[in-house]
Amino acid sequence: MNKVVKNVEEALTGIESGMTLMLGGFGLCGIPENSIAQLVKMKVKDLTCISNNAGVDDFGLGLLLQEKQIKKMISSYVGENAEFERQMLSGELEVDLIPQGSLAERCRAGGAGIPAFFTPAGYGTEVAEGKEVRVFNGKPHILESALTADFAIVKAWKGDTEGNLVFKATACNFNPMMAMAGKITIAEVEELVPAGELDPNFIHTPGIFVQRIFKGEKFEKRIEQRTVRTK
Amino acid sequence: MALDKIGIAKRIAQELRDGWYVNLGIGIPTLVANYIPEGIEVEFQSENGVLGMGPFPFEGEEDADLINAGKQTITTLKGAAFFDSATSFAMIRGQHVQLTVLGAMEVSQNGDIANWKIPGKMVKGMGGAMDLVASAENIIVAMMHSNREGESKILKKCSLPLTGVGCVKKVVTELAVLEIKDNKFYLLERAPGVSVEEIISKTEGDLVVPDFVPEMKL
Numbered sequence: 001m002n003k004v005v006k007n008v009e010e011a012l013t014g015i016e017s018g019m020t021l022m023l024g025g026f027g028l029c030g031i032p033e034n035s036i037a038q039l040v041k042m043k044v045k046d047l048t049c050i051s052n053n054a055g056v057d058d059f060g061l062g063l064l065l066q067e068k069q070i071k072k073m074i075s076s077y078v079g080e081n082a083e084f085e086r087q088m089l090s091g092e093l094e095v096d097l098i099p100q101g102s103l104a105e106r107c108r109a110g111g112a113g114i115p116a117f118f119t120p121a122g123y124g125t126e127v128a129e130g131k132e133v134r135v136f137n138g139k140p141h142i143l144e145s146a147l148t149a150d151f152a153i154v155k156a157w158k159g160d161t162e163g164n165l166v167f168k169a170t171a172c173n174f175n176p177m178m179a180m181a182g183k184i185t186i187a188e189v190e191e192l193v194p195a196g197e198l199d200p201n202f203i204h205t206p207g208i209f210v211q212r213i214f215k216g217e218k219f220e221k222r223i224e225q226r227t228v229r230t231k
Numbered sequence: 232m233a234l235d236k237i238g239i240a241k242r243i244a245q246e247l248r249d250g251w252y253v254n255l256g257i258g259i260p261t262l263v264a265n266y267i268p269e270g271i272e273v274e275f276q277s278e279n280g281v282l283g284m285g286p287f288p289f290e291g292e293e294d295a296d297l298i299n300a301g302k303q304t305i306t307t308l309k310g311a312a313f314f315d316s317a318t319s320f321a322m323i324r325g326q327h328v329q330l331t332v333l334g335a336m337e338v339s340q341n342g343d344i345a346n347w348k349i350p351g352k353m354v355k356g357m358g359g360a361m362d363l364v365a366s367a368e369n370i371i372v373a374m375m376h377s378n379r380e381g382e383s384k385i386l387k388k389c390s391l392p393l394t395g396v397g398c399v400k401k402v403v404t405e406l407a408v409l410e411i412k413d414n415k416f417y418l419l420e421r422a423p424g425v426s427v428e429e430i431i432s433k434t435e436g437d438l439v440v441p442d443f444v445p446e447m448k449l
Contacts, residue, residue: 026279026316027302029295052316079355089353097354100278101320101362108317119324120365124343124396127361157296169313170280171296176315204315221295227303228290 003163003213004192008038011186011214015151017044018071022107022152022178023051023061027224030171031060032155032188034216039064046071050147052103052174054078059222068092074147076100080224099127102144104177109146111180111209116145152182155216156205159189160196163210164203172204179209188216232424233405234447239373241266241449242420243332243403246371247273254278254323254363256333257301259373263332274308276328278319278359283311300359320359324366331367333360335374335399337389340436342399342411344372345391357394364395376404376433383435385409385416406430408447415439420447 005011012035015021021039025031036055039047040063047070054073055062064070065083072094078084087093098106099121109117118141122128132143154175157168165187167175179185187205192215234242240262247253247263249271255261264275264284275284277299284299285306293304322328337345344364347357364370377383385402402409407430408420415437421430423446431438 026300027298029279029298029302075356077356077358079353085353095354097356099357099361100316100359101324104316104320119362121324121362123365125361125393127357167313167315169294169296169307170277170298172313172315173280174316177317223293223295223298223304224302225298225304226293227287227305228293229287231289 024175026173107177163207165205
Protein backbone atom coordinates (compact mmCIF):
# COMPACT_ATOMS: atom_id res chain seq x y z
CA MET A 1 0.00 0.00 0.00
CA ASN A 2 1.45 3.33 -0.99
CA LYS A 3 1.83 5.66 2.01
CA VAL A 4 3.72 8.44 0.28
CA VAL A 5 2.52 12.03 0.69
CA LYS A 6 4.14 14.75 -1.34
CA ASN A 7 5.46 17.01 1.39
CA VAL A 8 5.39 17.98 5.05
CA GLU A 9 2.27 20.13 4.60
CA GLU A 10 0.26 17.17 3.35
CA ALA A 11 1.81 14.85 5.93
CA LEU A 12 0.66 16.95 8.89
CA THR A 13 -2.86 17.62 7.60
CA GLY A 14 -5.42 17.02 10.32
CA ILE A 15 -3.27 18.01 13.29
CA GLU A 16 -5.32 20.44 15.36
CA SER A 17 -4.97 22.46 18.53
CA GLY A 18 -5.53 20.45 21.69
CA MET A 19 -4.31 17.16 20.26
CA THR A 20 -1.81 14.73 21.77
CA LEU A 21 1.33 14.15 19.71
CA MET A 22 4.19 11.72 20.13
CA LEU A 23 7.52 12.89 18.76
CA GLY A 24 10.49 10.55 18.41
CA GLY A 25 14.06 11.40 19.30
CA PHE A 26 16.55 11.40 22.17
CA GLY A 27 17.86 14.89 22.81
CA LEU A 28 18.23 16.28 19.30
CA CYS A 29 19.16 12.87 17.88
CA GLY A 30 16.55 11.35 15.58
CA ILE A 31 13.94 14.10 15.93
CA PRO A 32 11.46 14.84 13.11
CA GLU A 33 12.86 18.30 12.46
CA ASN A 34 10.93 19.04 9.27
CA SER A 35 7.63 18.22 10.97
CA ILE A 36 8.45 20.33 14.01
CA ALA A 37 9.15 23.32 11.74
CA GLN A 38 5.79 22.72 10.05
CA LEU A 39 3.96 22.56 13.42
CA VAL A 40 5.35 26.02 14.16
CA LYS A 41 3.97 27.29 10.82
CA MET A 42 0.57 25.67 11.46
CA LYS A 43 0.30 27.61 14.75
CA VAL A 44 -1.55 24.72 16.42
CA LYS A 45 -1.78 25.31 20.16
CA ASP A 46 -2.52 23.56 23.46
CA LEU A 47 -0.63 20.49 22.34
CA THR A 48 0.21 17.63 24.66
CA CYS A 49 3.62 16.40 23.52
CA ILE A 50 4.98 13.01 24.48
CA SER A 51 8.70 13.05 23.84
CA ASN A 52 11.70 11.91 25.86
CA ASN A 53 13.12 15.44 25.90
CA ALA A 54 11.96 18.96 25.07
CA GLY A 55 14.73 20.10 22.72
CA VAL A 56 16.93 23.12 23.32
CA ASP A 57 15.89 26.77 23.26
CA ASP A 58 16.21 27.25 19.51
CA PHE A 59 15.88 23.75 18.10
CA GLY A 60 13.68 20.67 18.36
CA LEU A 61 10.60 21.02 20.55
CA GLY A 62 12.13 24.21 21.95
CA LEU A 63 10.77 25.90 18.81
CA LEU A 64 7.19 24.97 19.79
CA LEU A 65 7.84 26.13 23.36
CA GLN A 66 9.03 29.53 22.11
CA GLU A 67 5.67 29.99 20.36
CA LYS A 68 3.80 28.71 23.46
CA GLN A 69 2.18 25.94 21.45
CA ILE A 70 2.66 23.24 24.08
CA LYS A 71 0.26 22.89 27.01
CA LYS A 72 1.72 19.75 28.50
CA MET A 73 4.96 17.80 28.15
CA ILE A 74 5.28 14.12 29.01
CA SER A 75 9.01 13.40 29.16
CA SER A 76 11.78 11.75 31.17
CA TYR A 77 14.38 14.53 31.06
CA VAL A 78 13.89 18.17 30.15
CA GLY A 79 17.14 19.95 31.05
CA GLU A 80 19.07 22.35 28.83
CA ASN A 81 16.15 24.59 27.96
CA ALA A 82 15.72 28.03 29.59
CA GLU A 83 12.32 28.79 28.05
CA PHE A 84 11.05 25.42 29.24
CA GLU A 85 12.21 26.24 32.77
CA ARG A 86 10.53 29.66 32.68
CA GLN A 87 7.18 28.27 31.48
CA MET A 88 7.31 25.39 33.94
CA LEU A 89 8.10 27.57 36.97
CA SER A 90 5.43 30.13 35.99
CA GLY A 91 2.83 27.37 35.70
CA GLU A 92 2.14 28.01 31.99
CA LEU A 93 3.38 24.55 31.11
CA GLU A 94 2.24 21.29 32.67
CA VAL A 95 4.99 18.71 32.98
CA ASP A 96 4.67 15.00 33.65
CA LEU A 97 8.08 13.44 34.28
CA ILE A 98 8.25 9.67 34.00
CA PRO A 99 11.15 7.21 34.11
CA GLN A 100 12.66 6.72 30.67
CA GLY A 101 12.14 2.96 30.53
CA SER A 102 8.53 3.36 31.66
CA LEU A 103 8.01 6.01 28.96
CA ALA A 104 9.38 3.67 26.29
CA GLU A 105 7.33 0.73 27.51
CA ARG A 106 4.14 2.81 27.89
CA CYS A 107 4.45 3.79 24.22
CA ARG A 108 5.20 0.22 23.22
CA ALA A 109 2.23 -1.04 25.25
CA GLY A 110 -0.01 1.59 23.65
CA GLY A 111 0.93 0.31 20.23
CA ALA A 112 0.78 -3.34 21.22
CA GLY A 113 -2.71 -3.35 22.72
CA ILE A 114 -1.58 -3.80 26.30
CA PRO A 115 -3.47 -1.32 28.50
CA ALA A 116 -1.09 -1.39 31.46
CA PHE A 117 1.87 -3.24 32.94
CA PHE A 118 3.79 -3.58 36.20
CA THR A 119 7.33 -2.28 36.52
CA PRO A 120 9.70 -1.94 39.49
CA ALA A 121 10.88 1.49 38.26
CA GLY A 122 9.77 4.27 40.55
CA TYR A 123 8.49 2.09 43.39
CA GLY A 124 8.87 3.95 46.70
CA THR A 125 9.33 7.30 44.93
CA GLU A 126 6.91 10.11 44.10
CA VAL A 127 6.42 8.51 40.67
CA ALA A 128 4.49 5.74 42.44
CA GLU A 129 2.03 8.08 44.15
CA GLY A 130 -1.55 7.02 43.46
CA LYS A 131 -0.51 3.94 41.51
CA GLU A 132 -1.42 0.34 42.30
CA VAL A 133 1.42 -1.64 43.86
CA ARG A 134 1.69 -5.40 43.53
CA VAL A 135 4.41 -7.80 44.63
CA PHE A 136 5.79 -10.27 42.10
CA ASN A 137 8.59 -12.69 43.05
CA GLY A 138 8.99 -10.87 46.34
CA LYS A 139 9.54 -7.50 44.74
CA PRO A 140 7.08 -4.57 44.66
CA HIS A 141 6.04 -3.19 41.27
CA ILE A 142 3.83 -0.27 40.23
CA LEU A 143 1.11 -0.25 37.60
CA GLU A 144 1.84 1.98 34.61
CA SER A 145 -0.71 2.62 31.87
CA ALA A 146 -0.22 2.63 28.10
CA LEU A 147 0.21 5.83 26.12
CA THR A 148 -1.27 6.54 22.70
CA ALA A 149 -1.47 9.70 20.61
CA ASP A 150 -3.66 11.31 17.96
CA PHE A 151 -0.57 11.56 15.79
CA ALA A 152 2.89 10.06 16.20
CA ILE A 153 5.65 11.80 14.26
CA VAL A 154 8.84 9.82 13.78
CA LYS A 155 12.07 10.27 11.90
CA ALA A 156 13.85 7.46 10.07
CA TRP A 157 17.01 7.13 8.00
CA LYS A 158 15.44 5.20 5.13
CA GLY A 159 11.87 4.42 4.28
CA ASP A 160 10.06 2.89 1.34
CA THR A 161 6.77 3.71 -0.31
CA GLU A 162 5.07 1.01 1.83
CA GLY A 163 6.07 2.85 5.01
CA ASN A 164 8.73 0.35 6.07
CA LEU A 165 11.41 2.14 8.10
CA VAL A 166 15.08 1.71 8.89
CA PHE A 167 16.75 3.82 11.57
CA LYS A 168 20.39 4.74 11.87
CA ALA A 169 22.55 4.20 14.95
CA THR A 170 21.18 5.85 18.12
CA ALA A 171 18.73 7.95 16.08
CA CYS A 172 16.44 4.93 16.51
CA ASN A 173 15.61 5.47 20.22
CA PHE A 174 11.88 6.14 20.81
CA ASN A 175 10.86 6.25 17.15
CA PRO A 176 9.81 2.59 16.69
CA MET A 177 7.54 2.48 19.77
CA MET A 178 5.97 5.82 18.98
CA ALA A 179 5.34 4.70 15.40
CA MET A 180 3.29 1.85 16.88
CA ALA A 181 1.33 4.04 19.29
CA GLY A 182 0.01 6.77 17.00
CA LYS A 183 -3.58 6.60 15.71
CA ILE A 184 -1.99 8.17 12.65
CA THR A 185 1.76 7.83 12.29
CA ILE A 186 3.76 10.17 10.09
CA ALA A 187 7.32 9.25 9.14
CA GLU A 188 9.80 11.75 7.78
CA VAL A 189 12.82 10.10 6.20
CA GLU A 190 16.19 11.10 4.80
CA GLU A 191 15.92 8.66 1.89
CA LEU A 192 12.64 7.53 0.37
CA VAL A 193 12.98 4.50 -1.92
CA PRO A 194 10.58 2.38 -4.00
CA ALA A 195 9.08 -0.76 -2.46
CA GLY A 196 11.48 -3.67 -2.85
CA GLU A 197 14.67 -1.70 -2.36
CA LEU A 198 14.90 -2.23 1.38
CA ASP A 199 15.87 -5.74 2.45
CA PRO A 200 12.83 -7.16 4.32
CA ASN A 201 15.26 -8.87 6.71
CA PHE A 202 16.44 -5.52 8.02
CA ILE A 203 13.26 -3.50 8.47
CA HIS A 204 13.03 -1.94 11.97
CA THR A 205 9.45 -0.65 11.74
CA PRO A 206 7.11 -2.58 9.42
CA GLY A 207 4.94 -0.35 7.23
CA ILE A 208 1.73 -1.43 8.94
CA PHE A 209 2.51 1.08 11.71
CA VAL A 210 3.00 4.00 9.30
CA GLN A 211 0.15 5.84 7.58
CA ARG A 212 2.05 8.66 5.86
CA ILE A 213 5.64 8.91 4.74
CA PHE A 214 7.59 11.74 3.10
CA LYS A 215 11.15 12.70 2.35
CA GLY A 216 12.28 15.54 4.61
CA GLU A 217 13.42 18.62 2.72
CA LYS A 218 16.55 19.14 4.78
CA PHE A 219 18.08 17.77 7.95
CA GLU A 220 20.26 20.02 10.07
CA LYS A 221 20.98 17.23 12.61
CA ARG A 222 22.33 19.52 15.25
CA ILE A 223 24.70 18.00 17.82
CA GLU A 224 23.87 18.85 21.42
CA GLN A 225 27.12 17.85 23.16
CA ARG A 226 29.94 17.70 20.65
CA THR A 227 32.59 15.68 22.47
CA VAL A 228 35.87 14.72 20.83
CA ARG A 229 39.29 13.39 21.75
CA THR A 230 42.56 14.66 20.35
CA LYS A 231 44.71 12.56 18.06
CA MET B 232 44.72 12.23 50.74
CA ALA B 233 41.19 12.25 49.44
CA LEU B 234 40.76 10.92 45.90
CA ASP B 235 39.96 13.08 42.92
CA LYS B 236 37.34 12.10 40.35
CA ILE B 237 39.84 9.99 38.45
CA GLY B 238 40.81 8.16 41.63
CA ILE B 239 37.17 7.31 42.32
CA ALA B 240 36.76 6.08 38.74
CA LYS B 241 39.91 3.96 39.00
CA ARG B 242 38.72 2.35 42.21
CA ILE B 243 35.30 1.56 40.73
CA ALA B 244 36.97 0.10 37.64
CA GLN B 245 38.49 -2.56 39.93
CA GLU B 246 34.95 -3.85 40.52
CA LEU B 247 34.52 -4.74 36.82
CA ARG B 248 34.51 -8.45 35.99
CA ASP B 249 35.23 -10.27 32.77
CA GLY B 250 32.17 -10.71 30.57
CA TRP B 251 30.02 -8.05 32.19
CA TYR B 252 27.71 -5.64 30.41
CA VAL B 253 27.92 -2.30 32.22
CA ASN B 254 25.86 0.88 32.19
CA LEU B 255 27.75 4.01 33.21
CA GLY B 256 25.94 7.18 34.27
CA ILE B 257 26.93 10.76 33.55
CA GLY B 258 29.94 12.38 35.31
CA ILE B 259 32.47 10.33 37.31
CA PRO B 260 30.91 7.00 36.18
CA THR B 261 31.73 7.83 32.53
CA LEU B 262 35.43 7.98 33.48
CA VAL B 263 35.38 4.35 34.65
CA ALA B 264 35.57 3.25 30.99
CA ASN B 265 39.13 4.62 30.84
CA TYR B 266 40.47 2.27 33.54
CA ILE B 267 39.28 -1.23 32.64
CA PRO B 268 41.67 -3.69 34.34
CA GLU B 269 43.96 -5.55 31.98
CA GLY B 270 42.94 -9.00 30.84
CA ILE B 271 39.19 -8.55 31.18
CA GLU B 272 36.54 -7.76 28.62
CA VAL B 273 33.48 -5.66 29.43
CA GLU B 274 30.94 -4.05 27.13
CA PHE B 275 29.30 -0.70 27.79
CA GLN B 276 25.58 -0.14 27.32
CA SER B 277 24.08 3.29 26.94
CA GLU B 278 20.34 3.43 27.53
CA ASN B 279 19.60 5.54 24.46
CA GLY B 280 20.25 2.42 22.43
CA VAL B 281 23.80 1.15 21.99
CA LEU B 282 25.87 -1.78 23.21
CA GLY B 283 29.60 -1.75 22.55
CA MET B 284 30.24 1.94 23.09
CA GLY B 285 33.76 3.11 22.28
CA PRO B 286 35.69 6.31 23.05
CA PHE B 287 34.75 9.82 21.93
CA PRO B 288 35.37 10.41 18.21
CA PHE B 289 38.33 12.31 16.82
CA GLU B 290 37.54 15.84 15.76
CA GLY B 291 35.83 15.85 12.38
CA GLU B 292 34.54 12.30 12.82
CA GLU B 293 31.49 13.16 14.95
CA ASP B 294 28.18 11.65 13.81
CA ALA B 295 24.99 13.42 14.90
CA ASP B 296 23.19 10.07 14.80
CA LEU B 297 25.61 8.45 17.24
CA ILE B 298 25.45 9.68 20.82
CA ASN B 299 25.39 8.33 24.39
CA ALA B 300 22.73 8.92 27.04
CA GLY B 301 24.52 12.13 28.03
CA LYS B 302 23.94 13.28 24.43
CA GLN B 303 27.71 13.31 23.79
CA THR B 304 29.06 12.16 20.44
CA ILE B 305 30.61 8.69 20.70
CA THR B 306 32.05 5.88 18.59
CA THR B 307 31.31 2.17 18.61
CA LEU B 308 33.62 -0.83 18.88
CA LYS B 309 33.61 -3.93 16.68
CA GLY B 310 30.59 -6.05 17.50
CA ALA B 311 28.44 -3.12 18.63
CA ALA B 312 24.66 -3.16 18.33
CA PHE B 313 21.96 -0.50 18.13
CA PHE B 314 18.39 -0.90 19.34
CA ASP B 315 15.28 1.06 20.33
CA SER B 316 14.54 2.44 23.80
CA ALA B 317 12.08 -0.32 24.76
CA THR B 318 14.68 -2.98 23.96
CA SER B 319 17.29 -0.98 25.84
CA PHE B 320 15.22 -0.92 29.01
CA ALA B 321 14.34 -4.58 28.54
CA MET B 322 18.09 -5.20 28.91
CA ILE B 323 18.10 -3.08 32.07
CA ARG B 324 14.82 -4.19 33.67
CA GLY B 325 15.41 -7.77 32.62
CA GLN B 326 18.76 -7.77 34.48
CA HIS B 327 20.84 -8.54 31.42
CA VAL B 328 23.14 -5.67 32.39
CA GLN B 329 25.41 -6.85 35.22
CA LEU B 330 26.52 -3.54 36.68
CA THR B 331 25.20 0.00 36.90
CA VAL B 332 27.45 2.82 38.06
CA LEU B 333 25.82 6.15 38.77
CA GLY B 334 26.18 9.33 40.78
CA ALA B 335 24.06 10.39 43.76
CA MET B 336 23.20 13.41 45.86
CA GLU B 337 22.44 11.20 48.89
CA VAL B 338 22.48 7.55 49.86
CA SER B 339 21.13 6.02 53.05
CA GLN B 340 22.09 2.99 55.08
CA ASN B 341 19.13 0.95 53.85
CA GLY B 342 20.33 1.39 50.26
CA ASP B 343 18.00 4.22 49.21
CA ILE B 344 19.37 6.67 46.65
CA ALA B 345 18.38 10.25 45.78
CA ASN B 346 19.83 11.80 42.66
CA TRP B 347 17.18 13.47 40.53
CA LYS B 348 15.39 16.28 42.29
CA ILE B 349 16.00 19.13 44.72
CA PRO B 350 12.68 20.62 45.86
CA GLY B 351 12.40 24.29 44.94
CA LYS B 352 15.01 24.03 42.22
CA MET B 353 14.47 23.33 38.54
CA VAL B 354 13.52 19.71 38.03
CA LYS B 355 15.17 18.27 34.95
CA GLY B 356 13.81 14.78 35.26
CA MET B 357 14.99 11.34 36.23
CA GLY B 358 15.88 10.11 32.74
CA GLY B 359 16.66 6.42 33.01
CA ALA B 360 17.92 6.49 36.61
CA MET B 361 14.77 5.10 38.23
CA ASP B 362 14.61 2.16 35.82
CA LEU B 363 18.31 1.47 36.32
CA VAL B 364 18.31 1.47 40.12
CA ALA B 365 15.05 -0.45 40.42
CA SER B 366 16.36 -3.39 38.43
CA ALA B 367 20.14 -3.63 38.55
CA GLU B 368 21.42 -6.47 40.73
CA ASN B 369 24.66 -4.67 41.23
CA ILE B 370 24.74 -0.90 41.70
CA ILE B 371 27.81 1.10 42.61
CA VAL B 372 27.36 4.73 43.51
CA ALA B 373 30.16 7.18 42.76
CA MET B 374 29.81 10.29 44.90
CA MET B 375 31.39 12.80 47.24
CA HIS B 376 31.18 11.96 50.93
CA SER B 377 29.84 15.39 51.89
CA ASN B 378 28.37 18.44 50.16
CA ARG B 379 29.98 21.87 49.72
CA GLU B 380 28.74 22.92 53.16
CA GLY B 381 30.54 19.93 54.65
CA GLU B 382 27.34 18.04 55.48
CA SER B 383 27.44 14.29 55.07
CA LYS B 384 25.65 12.75 52.09
CA ILE B 385 26.06 9.24 53.57
CA LEU B 386 22.93 9.24 55.70
CA LYS B 387 20.66 7.32 58.05
CA LYS B 388 17.76 8.44 55.86
CA CYS B 389 17.71 10.42 52.62
CA SER B 390 16.16 13.89 52.87
CA LEU B 391 15.72 14.46 49.10
CA PRO B 392 13.05 12.83 46.91
CA LEU B 393 14.12 9.25 46.23
CA THR B 394 15.19 7.71 42.94
CA GLY B 395 15.01 4.17 44.28
CA VAL B 396 14.63 2.25 47.53
CA GLY B 397 16.87 -0.39 49.07
CA CYS B 398 18.92 -0.81 45.92
CA VAL B 399 22.47 0.45 46.52
CA LYS B 400 25.00 -2.13 47.68
CA LYS B 401 28.29 -0.29 47.31
CA VAL B 402 29.44 3.33 47.50
CA VAL B 403 32.81 4.70 46.45
CA THR B 404 33.62 8.24 47.61
CA GLU B 405 36.76 10.36 47.67
CA LEU B 406 37.38 8.96 51.17
CA ALA B 407 36.19 5.38 51.32
CA VAL B 408 34.64 2.25 49.88
CA LEU B 409 31.46 1.40 51.75
CA GLU B 410 29.24 -1.63 51.55
CA ILE B 411 25.57 -1.43 52.49
CA LYS B 412 24.01 -4.41 54.27
CA ASP B 413 21.77 -5.11 57.25
CA ASN B 414 20.74 -1.46 57.31
CA LYS B 415 24.28 -0.22 57.97
CA PHE B 416 27.31 1.08 56.13
CA TYR B 417 30.41 -1.15 56.40
CA LEU B 418 33.77 0.53 55.91
CA LEU B 419 35.74 -1.70 53.53
CA GLU B 420 38.61 0.53 52.45
CA ARG B 421 39.91 4.03 52.97
CA ALA B 422 41.57 6.33 50.45
CA PRO B 423 45.37 6.42 50.72
CA GLY B 424 46.36 8.56 53.70
CA VAL B 425 42.77 9.19 54.84
CA SER B 426 42.15 8.37 58.49
CA VAL B 427 39.33 6.21 59.78
CA GLU B 428 38.47 9.10 62.12
CA GLU B 429 37.89 11.45 59.19
CA ILE B 430 35.58 8.93 57.52
CA ILE B 431 33.66 8.40 60.78
CA SER B 432 33.28 12.16 61.28
CA LYS B 433 31.95 12.65 57.75
CA THR B 434 29.49 9.73 57.80
CA GLU B 435 26.10 10.52 59.31
CA GLY B 436 24.68 7.02 58.82
CA ASP B 437 25.51 4.07 61.07
CA LEU B 438 29.01 2.93 60.15
CA VAL B 439 30.58 -0.39 61.06
CA VAL B 440 34.36 -0.03 61.30
CA PRO B 441 36.53 -3.16 61.53
CA ASP B 442 39.75 -3.16 63.56
CA PHE B 443 41.83 -2.99 60.41
CA VAL B 444 40.73 -0.88 57.42
CA PRO B 445 43.00 -1.39 54.42
CA GLU B 446 43.98 1.44 52.12
CA MET B 447 42.67 1.33 48.56
CA LYS B 448 45.22 0.10 46.03
CA LEU B 449 45.04 2.30 42.96
